[in-house]
Amino acid sequence: MHEVVKAAYAMEEGLRHFYHAVSLDRKGEPAQLLRKLAAIEEGHKRRLTEIYMRLTDSTDISDLITGTSEKKILEGGFTMEEFLRKSAGSIETEEQVLTLAMMLEAQALDLYLRYSRKTDDQKAREILHKLGDEEKAHLSLLGNMMEKTA
Template sequence: MLWKQFFTPVKSYSVKEAAEFLTGKNPSDVTVLDVRQPGEYRQGHLPGARLVPMGELSDRLDELERDGPTLVYCAIGGRSRVAAQMLAGKGFKHVINMAGGFKDWESMQQGSGWTSTGDYTQGLELFPDDIDVRRALEVAWGMEAALEEFYRDMAARAREAGKETTAAMYDRLARFEVGHKAKIENRYAALAGSDAELEKKAAQVVEGGMTTEEYMQRSGIDPADPAHIAGFAMMMEAQAMDLYARAARSAADAGTAAFLEDMVQEEKSHMQQVGRLLDSLLEDQNHG
């Protein structure tokens, strides 16, 4: 299964540009938002950064200033780009993603020369708020299929490394995606009269996209780093959640809107579970 990204672009700064932007500003002038997990935050963060993990963001928007500038960052820039898009879609006026994330920031501070490889706009496709619901379901089915394939691949890798507990978590997440695909198939059949063409349509939507390995490489993900993999999974769950939320706003009937809103809540739950997995992985690393 191939990947594509479906977000309206948001402004991104390099870490150097972000540092220049923050110079001379008081904490009340700008919200510096860290959307990583608590374990990542404890290992280091930008001065004055506010921690709101990605899986909690949609429930904690009222804690954040909507009218002033918000600089969002994560580990390497993938989760924060998704978070920035979500904030912009919720009416936040001036949202900036820090490309390269804390890893680039730390490298700049230490002068180590590390730079991220992620090109977060390549392959980007504009996805309007008034998306047709049938097309949204086709995209969603393709995304769920890609997530299932990704989780099964990660489970196999974890087992090869003797990490059965981690493998079991990935297996569980893969089963969730199977359930999501079945729900989408049922809703699609109700709208289109049949789900016979759904898989074919979904494949057409992501035609020209990237394989999982290519997407991970493009996003600067180290496939040998479990924490990177978990962060990547959270980014993709967030992308699915944003898709469902946009489609719900344009659904023509209450039943479809309610179905899509339920899917938003399920994706949020998945993000939180992957977040807990990431915290567990970081704790294991600290005690390893």
């Protein structure tokens, strides 16, 4: 179960890093939105840190964060380099940023739900469902943001 939380943490960190990196090359509202999305991913990481500490019954999170900066795996399982190469030119407007974010969150939701169906560990299943619920909430937030840009 620890490995699932560590993988989720790495994906959240990868997406946070992606949003931040792309925001540096943008101006105006798209840049602000990307920074806001990066902050949301920070919140997801905090939640995963809490889950990890409960699972390990420890405040030592060094094992959780080890290697996440090198992996740069985004939600949906993309590597940072792969995703930047494929999408860099298509995230110029707020709508494009939100569409991209919704796609990644939907893929993360799908990933967590698929993992939950594959595990026999009840505790792992519960955690994966909680992670899925958080992704659903994030999708809802992004949908609301999308409506405001229309």
